[in-house]
Amino acid sequence: MKRKDFYQLVLPLTEKLYRFAYTLIPDDLQSEQLVIDGLNAYLLKEKKMIARKEIDLNSKKEMQILRRMVFKGILRYISDIGVRRSSQLNEQMKLNMPKDFKPYYSLEPKVRLVMSLRYDSQFTVEEIEEIVQMPRFEVIEKIHNGRFLLLNDLNKGITL
């Protein structure tokens, strides 16, 4: 695959990647940096596979399949780096977290990650398993915990 073909695959994903990064770290610059770091890590790890891959730019279906594969690949590295970075930035995040989304950002990073992939990016449990490299039972457990904690928070707000 040529560089310009890879640009065509990746550039339409920018907004989605940024949106995902922001669900891990609620800071514009940190999220932008997270997207770049995720892309760099993906390229370093998969450059041989990308270079070998043939692509037919006229086939919409092939482009879609490849784009989804690349999207999930980059998300995998953003997830990995983002969870670690989010733990390191925990104190700073507490001060800067957007008020409207406080319950969400109060969840632990791995729960937040899985919730974002499931409810925002709309991935299936199998796909999340693949992206976050977690066993299925753990993904399901985190989705359940996240949902319980968020709804609990919402109910508290209603009763107060």
Added chain:
Amino acid sequence: MIENNVNYSAFQKKIVPYLDGSLSREETAEFEAFVLTHPEFESQIKNKQNEIQLIKEMIPVALLSKESQESIETEMKASIYNLLKEEPQGLFDIIRIKWEDWLNR
């Protein structure tokens, strides 16, 4: 009757996994068949769907400004340019790659 109740509660427990997409294909088909024969069950699914909608609203949706989009895309292009090397396939490809290298100096 007892059997019916057991069946009913078993399917009730499957509403969230069904909406989550965590049921297997067979379980999903079985669940959908059950819903078709129990129309009253649909209201419970609707409640869970509303719950999920509430959860979605609790997750931030960040949008990139035009300037940020341009800046992030420039950085992404630079990363791709630096990390993805092309294998030239013939003389024209060598010239094209050299030309791109020169443009990106």
